Amino acid sequence: MMDERLQENACLYAADAMSPQENRAFELELQGNAELQNLVRELRDAASGFALAEKTVAPPLRLKTKILARIEGEHKRTESFSLLNLVNQLRSAWLPWAVAGGFAVLVAVQFVQAQALRRQANAQALEAGGLRQQAADLNSAVTNLSTQIAALEKKDDFSQMRIAMLSSLLDNSPKALAVSLWDNDKQSGVLVVQNLAPAPTDKDYQLWVINDKYPAPVNAGVFSVDEKGNVRFTFKPDMPMTSVDKFAVTVERKGGVPKAEGKVALVGG
């Protein structure tokens, strides 16, 4: 059974009633919680009922033509327009000239169409070339990264180390930044924080470790920052972690709480 606060937040999220900051904090809770994700999907589909219950209004017909023309491509549209103008001018000419002109127009149309097709084919060939180049670049980037990861894995010091950057969600500390170094073997880590405004006197900052295996974030201890907003904090989560998906810091009651309930200050993974 899902707790009422989560259910309420899911409803507010699906109805788009949260502020951007609240949205970000809730999206953090959504990660790794399949039951919550399912509820949000159902609520979003249900919320569309508000639109479905409204009277349908047909948009102007020209709008569909306009949109379809846009996706057909500007150059093709321009050519068609010029041809139309040419035909209109010829309509007012003398009959034999019109016949001859008609023949010329026919030839011109065929010529322009052939040109357009050729241009289209060239554009597609260019696009295909671009895609091939993108694929090659991506392959090369993947290879480079794989090499770098392999090199790092060879170094014992970093083989089990997970490095995460946490950014601020607090209005009073927009420049706050933190880096978490997590050692899976030792099941402990170090959090280095900079520029984070000190918590109110009756509050503490509390670190949480998030992993799919656990339905809720796992407590990793409370800390406070010095007057400059800096701290280096060694932590050990309450539960064993096979891996870590994300880290979050919340503002909680003095001494910490068993389950996160306060405002999210820093988050990242």
Next chain:
Amino acid sequence: MHCLARHYDCGYDFTLTLAGRWTNRLGQRLARTENQSVNTETSEDEIKLLRRIACGDREAFARLYDQFAGILYATALKVLQDAKEAEDVLQEVFLQIWDKAGNYDPNLGKPLTWTLTLTRHKAIDRLRSAQRRYKLVESATPELADRQPAGESFNADQNLIVRQAVKNLPAEQRTAIELAFFGGLTQDEISQNLQQPLGTIKARIRRGMMKLRDTLEGKL
């Protein structure tokens, strides 16, 4: 970037698509003879349409337009209260669908939900920039709660069920959700505008959304 999206799963079930297209068209033709506005697509069909659009299929795009334009335009119009701006939003939304159909994720909701979200967000962004939110707030208080939707809705089969479900919500719950859904107001703003405590607004939205979810489950 959209070129990459165009290559999204483009070989997915081509033979099935061809076979399905003929039966779909026959079904649509039969349905049209009864009622032009009837929606014959299921969300599965709509997902297939989006996949075809991601592969650059213009016919699929035109079909999706016919399918969704009415409801999306009505939604933009409701938010913006301005036909010209609603047209602009509809155009932006469909161009975005053409470019980003490959990004659609069925796990996050049905195609209609996705396109409605795109439309609402674009319309609400315009509304915010024009600072015309007061129009909706003005019309949201008692009149909004008492107003019943009228006229043809998206799908004749779903018409009564959906209307009934929305109508059956207590007025104060419906108002709170509509202010967020169509007005782009946050829970704090709704609380201020309706002069009700934040906790009350949260509870109204939760009760209304849960009730709507339970009523419409498997029917949309």
